[in-house]
Amino acid sequence: MNAAAPILLEMRSITKEFPGVKALADVNLVVRAGEIHAICGENGAGKSTLMKVLSGVYPYGTYDGQIVYQGAETRFSDIRASEHAGIVIIHQELALIPDMSIAENIFLGNEPRKRGAIDWKAANRMALDLMARVGLQEDPDTLIKDIGVGKQQLVEIAKAFAKDVKLLILDEPTAALNEADSRHLLDLLRGFRSRGITSIMISHKLNEIEAIADQITILRDGRTVETLNIQDGVDEDRIVRGMVGRELSSRFPDHTPKIGEVFFEVRDWNVRHPISAERQVCKNESFVVRRGEIVGFAGLMGAGRTELAMSVFGRSYGVFESGTIVKDGKEIVLKSVADAIAHGLAYVSEDRKALGLNLLDDIKASTVAAKLSKISRHGVLDEVREYQAAESYRRDLRTKAPTVDEGVAKLSGGNQQKVVLAKWMFTDPDLLILDEPTRGIDVGAKYEIYGIIQRLADQGKGVIVISSELPELIGLCDRIYTVFEGAITGELARADADPETLMKQMTSTKKMQTR
Amino acid sequence: MSRFKDLQKNLFGGTTSNARQFGMIATLVGIVLIFQIWTNGLTLRSDNLIALFNQNSYILILAIGMLMVIVAGHIDLSVGSVAAFTGILVAKSMAEWDLPWPAAIVFGLVIGAAIGAWQGFWVAYIGVPAFIVTLAGMLLFRGGNQYIGNANTIPVPEGFRKIGSGFLPEVGPSTGYNNLTLLLGLAACLAVIWRELQSRKTRREMDADPAPMWISILRMAVMVGVIVFASLRFASGRVGTSFPISGIILVALVLAYSFYTRNTAGGRHIYAVGGNSRAAELSGVKLKRVNFFVMMNMSILAALAGMIFVARSAASGPQDGNGWELDAIAAVFIGGAAVSGGIGTISGSIVGGLVMAVLNNGLQLQGVGTDKVQIIKGLVLLLAVALDVYNKRQGRFSIIGSLTRGLRRDTPSGAPPSSSDAGREPARTTVSG
Numbered sequence: 001m002n003a004a005a006p007i008l009l010e011m012r013s014i015t016k017e018f019p020g021v022k023a024l025a026d027v028n029l030v031v032r033a034g035e036i037h038a039i040c041g042e043n044g045a046g047k048s049t050l051m052k053v054l055s056g057v058y059p060y061g062t063y064d065g066q067i068v069y070q071g072a073e074t075r076f077s078d079i080r081a082s083e084h085a086g087i088v089i090i091h092q093e094l095a096l097i098p099d100m101s102i103a104e105n106i107f108l109g110n111e112p113r114k115r116g117a118i119d120w121k122a123a124n125r126m127a128l129d130l131m132a133r134v135g136l137q138e139d140p141d142t143l144i145k146d147i148g149v150g151k152q153q154l155v156e157i158a159k160a161f162a163k164d165v166k167l168l169i170l171d172e173p174t175a176a177l178n179e180a181d182s183r184h185l186l187d188l189l190r191g192f193r194s195r196g197i198t199s200i201m202i203s204h205k206l207n208e209i210e211a212i213a214d215q216i217t218i219l220r221d222g223r224t225v226e227t228l229n230i231q232d233g234v235d236e237d238r239i240v241r242g243m244v245g246r247e248l249s250s251r252f253p254d255h256t257p258k259i260g261e262v263f264f265e266v267r268d269w270n271v272r273h274p275i276s277a278e279r280q281v282c283k284n285e286s287f288v289v290r291r292g293e294i295v296g297f298a299g300l301m302g303a304g305r306t307e308l309a310m311s312v313f314g315r316s317y318g319v320f321e322s323g324t325i326v327k328d329g330k331e332i333v334l335k336s337v338a339d340a341i342a343h344g345l346a347y348v349s350e351d352r353k354a355l356g357l358n359l360l361d362d363i364k365a366s367t368v369a370a371k372l373s374k375i376s377r378h379g380v381l382d383e384v385r386e387y388q389a390a391e392s393y394r395r396d397l398r399t400k401a402p403t404v405d406e407g408v409a410k411l412s413g414g415n416q417q418k419v420v421l422a423k424w425m426f427t428d429p430d431l432l433i434l435d436e437p438t439r440g441i442d443v444g445a446k447y448e449i450y451g452i453i454q455r456l457a458d459q460g461k462g463v464i465v466i467s468s469e470l471p472e473l474i475g476l477c478d479r480i481y482t483v484f485e486g487a488i489t490g491e492l493a494r495a496d497a498d499p500e501t502l503m504k505q506m507t508s509t510k511k512m513q514t515r
Numbered sequence: 516m517s518r519f520k521d522l523q524k525n526l527f528g529g530t531t532s533n534a535r536q537f538g539m540i541a542t543l544v545g546i547v548l549i550f551q552i553w554t555n556g557l558t559l560r561s562d563n564l565i566a567l568f569n570q571n572s573y574i575l576i577l578a579i580g581m582l583m584v585i586v587a588g589h590i591d592l593s594v595g596s597v598a599a600f601t602g603i604l605v606a607k608s609m610a611e612w613d614l615p616w617p618a619a620i621v622f623g624l625v626i627g628a629a630i631g632a633w634q635g636f637w638v639a640y641i642g643v644p645a646f647i648v649t650l651a652g653m654l655l656f657r658g659g660n661q662y663i664g665n666a667n668t669i670p671v672p673e674g675f676r677k678i679g680s681g682f683l684p685e686v687g688p689s690t691g692y693n694n695l696t697l698l699l700g701l702a703a704c705l706a707v708i709w710r711e712l713q714s715r716k717t718r719r720e721m722d723a724d725p726a727p728m729w730i731s732i733l734r735m736a737v738m739v740g741v742i743v744f745a746s747l748r749f750a751s752g753r754v755g756t757s758f759p760i761s762g763i764i765l766v767a768l769v770l771a772y773s774f775y776t777r778n779t780a781g782g783r784h785i786y787a788v789g790g791n792s793r794a795a796e797l798s799g800v801k802l803k804r805v806n807f808f809v810m811m812n813m814s815i816l817a818a819l820a821g822m823i824f825v826a827r828s829a830a831s832g833p834q835d836g837n838g839w840e841l842d843a844i845a846a847v848f849i850g851g852a853a854v855s856g857g858i859g860t861i862s863g864s865i866v867g868g869l870v871m872a873v874l875n876n877g878l879q880l881q882g883v884g885t886d887k888v889q890i891i892k893g894l895v896l897l898l899a900v901a902l903d904v905y906n907k908r909q910g911r912f913s914i915i916g917s918l919t920r921g922l923r924r925d926t927p928s929g930a931p932p933s934s935s936d937a938g939r940e941p942a943r944t945t946v947s948g
Contacts, residue, residue, distance in 0.1 A: 316797055338799040347797065355797055358790035360857045369787060370798040372780035379779045387721040403723075423798070 007068075008033040008198050009054075009167060014065035016049055016058060023049045024063070025222045031167070031215075036189055036199045038209040040243055041219035042442035047202050050219070051169055055089045056082040070166075086166030090156045092175055092440070096144045103127035103140035106159045130158040134188060148302070150181030157188070168192065169200045174208060175440050178300045178468060179503075186212050204442055206236040207471075218242040244444050252475040253447065255454045259478060260291035264431050264462050269323035271311040281307040281318055283487040289431060289462035294453060296477030297466045298502050304486035305466045306350060309433045313347040314340035327430070341370060346429035348420050350436035350466070352413075356420040359409040363401055364390040366408050366419050371427040393422035397452060414445025421452060432456060433464040438472065450476055470499045482506045543866050543873070544741065550877035557880045558873070561752035564745070565759060569680065569827060571872040572761035573598070573820035575865055577843035578850075579772050580809075580816035582864040585847050586776075587809045588789040588856030589638065589645035593652030594843060595836035597814050598821025600656035601626045605822055606669040606831035616675035620822060627818025630656065631811030639806035648810075653840070661833045668832040671825055679826025681760040692750035693757035700746025707738045761823050768816075773861045785809060789856030845892070846871055849899045871895070 009031040016024040024046045031037045041047050052058050054067065056076030067074050069085060076082040079089075096105050103123050112122045127140040136154040144152060153173060160168055170189075174182040182205075189199055189212060203209055209216060210230070216239060218225040225242050228234045265288045273279035281304050289295050297305045310317035312325065314337035325332050327343060334340045340347070349355035357366055367390040368375050375385040390404040397418040401411060408419055417437065424432060434453065438446045453476065457463050467473050473480050474497050482490040482505035490505035550558040557563055577594050584591045605623040608614040614622060630652070637648040683695040690697070711731055718725040725731070749758045776782035787795035788805045796802045820839070825831045850867030852859025871892060878888045 313797075314799075336799075336801070337797055338801065341799045349797060354791070355793050358787055358794055358857065360786075360790040365783070369783075369795075372783060376780050379781060381778050381780060381783065383717055383778075384720040391722075 005032040005034055007031070008070065010066075010068040011050070011054065012066040012068065014050065014053055014063055014067075016046075016053055016063040023222055024053070027065075027219065027222070027224050029217055029224070030227070031198060031200060033198055034193060034196045035214040036193055036201060036212055038213035038216045039200060039202050039219065040204075040206070040209065040216055040239055042243055042444055045219040045243070045442075046222040047219055048171065049222075051089060051171065051200070051202065054082070055079055055087055055169065083163050086164060087169065088160040088163055088165045088167070089169040090153075090160060090171065090173065092172040094149075094152050094156055096152055096155060098145035099143060101141045101143055102131070102136075102138060102147070102155050102158075105144055105155055106130060106140075106162050108159075110162055126162070127158070130161050131155075133161055134158045135184065148181070149176045150178070150184065153177065153181070153185060154188075165197065167198045167200065169202075171202045172204065172440060173201065174203065174205060178302075179470075180300070182208065204440065205469075206239050206443075209239065210234065210236055220244075240443050243442070251443075251447065251471075253451045253454060255458075257294070257478050258292045258458055258460075260293075260460065262288045262290050263328050264289040265326040266312055267324045267326065269308065269312070270321040271307065271318040271323075272321055274318050277319065280321075281486050282311060282323075283485075285323075285483075285486075285488045287481055287488060287491075289464060291460045291462060292457050293479065294457050294463045294465060294477045296473035296480035297464060297483055298470065298473050298480055299466075299483035299506050300468075303483045303506070305483050306435055307486070308483070309347060309435055309464065309466060310349075312340075313337065313345055313433060316340075316347075341427055341429075344428070344430035345433070346370075346424035346427055346431070347433045348424055348435060348437060350439060352416050352420050356423075357408050357416060360407070362407050363394065363399070363404040363411075363419055367393055367404070367422045367426055370423050374426065389426060390422070393425065397422055398448065412445075414441040414449070417441055417445070417449060418452075421449070425456070429461065431462045431464070433466070435466045436468065437465060438467070438469075446472075470502055473502070474498070543869055546870055546873055550873060550880075554877055554880045558877055559748065561748050562756070563876065563880070564748050565682075565752050565756055567872055567876050568762045568765075569759050570876075571868065572759065572765045573823045573827075574839060574842045574846065574872070575765055575868045576768060576816055576820045576823070577839060578846040578864040578868045579768055579861055580813035581840075581843040582847045582850070582852060582859050582861055583772070583776065583785055583809045584645070584813050585844070585852050585854075586789045586856055586859045587785050587806060588792065589806070589809065590844065591634075591645060591649045591810070591813045591817075592840045593634065593649040593656060594813065594817040594820070595839035596653045596656035596660065597627065597630050597817040598824065598836035598839060599660040599831075599833070600630070600663075600821070601818035602821040602825040602831040602835050603660045603664040603669060603833075605675075606671050606825055607663065609672055609675060610669050616672060619675060620678070623818050623822045624815055627815040628811060630818070631814030632807075634814060635807035635810035638810050639803040645810065660835070664831065664833060666833045668830045670830040675822075676826045676829055678760055678764065679823045679828070682755065682757045683760070683763070685754075685757075692747070693752075694750075696746055696750035696758040699758060699763075700742055700750070703742045703746070704739045707742065708735055711735050761827070764819075764823070769861060769865055776861055781808075786857055789858075791857070842868075842871065845896045849896060 007030055009029070011027065011029040014024050014027045014029075015022070027046065027050055029037075029039075029050065039047050039050070049058075053063050056078050059077045060075035067076075069087070074085060076085070082089075097108070100108070103120075106127050107123050111118045112126065113119060114122070124140050131138065131140065131154075134154045134157045136151055136158065138147060138151065144155065147155075153176075157168070173185055177185060186208060189201070192199060193214075201209070201213065213230055216228045216230065216234060218228070218239065220243060228238070228242070265286075267286050269282050269285040270280065271282035273281050285308055287295070297308075299305045307317050311320060312334070314334045316337055325334060332343050334343060334345070353359060358369070361369070364386055368386050372381065375382050375389060387404065393399070394401065394404055399411075399415050399418045399422070401415060408416055411419065421437075437453065438449055441449065453463055453465065465473065465477055474494070477497075478494050480492045480494070480497050480502065481488050482492070482502055484506055490502075492501065492505075547558060577598075581591060581594070601623045604626055605619050608622055609616060609619045634645075634648050634652055637643045638645045683693055683699070685693060685695075687694040711734060715725040715731060746758075776785065784795065784800045784805050787798065787800050788802060792802060795805075821836060824835060828835075846868030847859060847864045848854070848867070849870055850859065850863030850865070852864065874892060874895060875888060878891060883891075
């Protein structure tokens with residue numbers, strides 16, 4: 001349908017330089033009206049920079065090249081100018097105010113007025129209309145903090161419609177969504193397409209791109225590699241090849257597990273919600289981990305996997321009720337994170353920027369942060385040992401940074417994750433709990449992180465992987481537990497795990513027969 | 516890179532703490548020189564330097580504690596009232612309960628610790644924002660001072676006054692200078708040289724090239740020059756005056772707390788809490804303990820500052836410590852600390868405090884009225900922080916930031932920045948590319 005469609009947007013030989021770095025070099029992008037155009041590339045390939053040029057975050061004059069939009073060259077001076085032209089960008093980190101209602105958020109900065117005052121009647125009516133268009137069934141007075149991430153995403157899109165959007169740009173729209181919400185969002189995008197709205201979508205989830213995109217532009221190292229047409233039979237491997245410039249023989253490194261004895265066991269674990277005490281977030285959960293084993297935890301968003309992991313990790317979540325932890329045959333009580341670290345547990349959180357790292361630190365300080373005692377004598381830190389430790393992990397994990405003096409805020413997602421991994425490897429744990437270890441990370445870095453996880457297992461450590469991506473769990477884990485509404489509902493060996501079975505157990509209330 | 520830039524980087528930047536301190540001191544020297552010229556040499560006269568130290572040592576002591584409070588992400592508005600409250604109790608303990616003055620000092624520190632425990636309890640364990648707790652404390656302890664002292668002044672005995680207005684005594688042969696002050700200066704010179712050499716050694720052990728030798732020598736020469744000049748000035752004052760005791764207390768505290776904040780696990784935990792408290796907690800940092808400690812420590816230092824002030828003014832009164840919290844907070848922010856916590860250094864705050872002190876002193880020497888001095892100080896605070904914020908946003912060289920933190924976040928000239936995909940999208944540091 002779209003080969004003949006008129007060109008809506010053309011970005012011609014865009015070049016954007018930062019001091020010392022060429023972020024974009026001669027990038028070309030052609031988007032036709034009414035299509036879904038995906039932009040792929042590894043982290044640091046220049047996707048976000050390109051979108052910032054387009055939306056006026058980097059105003060005209062700070063880049064070289066031309067933007068032709070709706071047949072005329074445009075020179076946006078700021079975001080307001082691009083929004084005025086109908087280009088709306090929805091960032092991965094949602095820009096909503098949690099303590100305001102849906103309607104208030106939709107019309108924030110754009111409030112319908114009557115004689116100077118906000119016309120709330122009209123706002124609510126228009127909000128309902130916009131919400132219907134994105135398939136969001138909620139009271140417009142509901143506060144943003146009371147609805148899930150998936151619905152918040154829809155509010156963002158409704159907000160874009162309030163601005164009369166012609167070109168919708170979504171940056172990693174499904175990164176934080178579970179499978180059901182993702183599917184809903186993709187359906188929504190298809191619906192927009194049939195109504196003639198053009199979308200640009202940045203995503204690392206290649207299966208989604210394959211399922212939804214009409215055209216795919218691949219960036220690598222700040223340059224346009226190619227634009228693929230989905231009708232020419234493009235599959236995931238083809239996209240990966242373009243992104244990394246080489247064929248990844250497999251998405252997962254080859255690995256023969258060396259599984260030993262059970263060394264870590266959680267029995268009858270019960271935890272209550274930290275604020276509403278009547279809510280039980282962990283219901284009688286029990287699981288075991290063997291040495292050298294990679295154990296997966298599958299579940300939908302909100303199933304309570306993170307809550308389980310964090311409550312085991314020194315009661316860092318919720319109100320502990322009952323349950324025992326047995327490690328190496330002995331019962332241990334972990335009342336604080338410090339206890340957990342001392343007993344050889346490590347927890348790599350799902351949100352590396354909010355919970356995993358102090359973004360003011362450099363790589364050095366981040367690497368040693370969870371076990372300062374290892375580089376200090378009588379509480380006095382040894383700078384040289386700190387440097388050496390950080391440097392050896394940087395080399396070992398191939399963290400891309402000129403030196404370990406580099407601030408972690410400057411690193412890309414994949415490299416930040418490597419620093420977080422180094423931080424926890426530095427504590428010499430026996431059991432590593434990795435919560436969404438590859439979220440928002442590009443394909444090449446994912447492969448490397450899988451390799452690191454396998455190496456850790458081969459050293460005789462137990463590894464727990466919590467992930468919302470089923471292919472990742474199936475490809476990486478030796479055994480997978482499924483969690484639904486705070487209870488463990490199933491356990492599958494790698495050989496028996498397939499997406500359908502997992503999904504069934506992830507959504508069933510029936511408790512499986514424990515062996 | 517041009518030779519000039521190379522020099523600038525090596526002198527004012529670099530990754531060693533020595534270099535950072537050098538940069539800060541250079542800035543202060545610049546300001547001093549401006550006033551020295553403007554006041555026709557009054558600023559650096561012995562008596563003026565001594566007075567400058569005497570009048571500001573207690574504010575600088577507060578700045579030490581305030582830096583730690585601000586780095587941890589809090590604020591303390593009660594320091595002036597706590598100082599006054601401690602002052603009146605200590606004065607009363609000596610005047611009415613006949614406590615000997617050394618015991619009274621200990622008593623004062625215990626009061627500070629008790630007040631600190633009280634405020635730390637509310638901040639750390641109940642979770643009331645420090646702004647509120649210390650705003651309440653500001654009223655509580657100001658009222659407490661006036662209630663206990665009946666809004667009167669209470670004089671303190673001679674021995675006690677030493678900590679506020681005493682000087683290093685005259686000992687040894689008559690050299691025309693105060694010998695102890697000279698010895699102190701000599702010790703400081705040796706310490707500077709030792710640290711420079713030590714840091715070169717550390718750099719080598721980190722497989723990094725230390726700055727060229729001539730740079731190190733230049734750096735040491737300038738530092739030693741400043742110290743020699745200062746010690747000669749302090750040592751050659753009116754007979755009976757020399758380096759003040761309160762200055763010695765200050766120097767000792769600065770050294771101890773700099774070491775604590777920079778080189779110990781406990782110190783690093785404060786930065787971790789201020790930088791990202793949730794991440795710190797999940798790394799095993801005892802959040803409550805750290806918050807409790809910084810609040811308590813602040814009140815102990817406030818108690819000490821209060822006692823030094825009382826000792827200097829020979830009596831405790833109801834208006835002691837008015838507005839101190841603002842001077843201390845200003846010193847910390849001029850010294851490059853971040854309002855949101857996690858960033859700042861003790862030495863930066865001291866320099867920030869000294870900048871304010873020199874400004875105050877120089878303007879007064881010129882006969883500028885207190886009204887105008889306040890206006891100027893307000894503008895300096897605003898502009899200093901605004902410049903810092905502006906430079907940071909522009910991604911440019913940040914003057915105050917670089918002075919306090921050095922250029923540690925900068926890419927060393929040898930490594931090509933393009934090898935890291937981090938640099939490619941500098942403005943966006945998110946998980947997606």
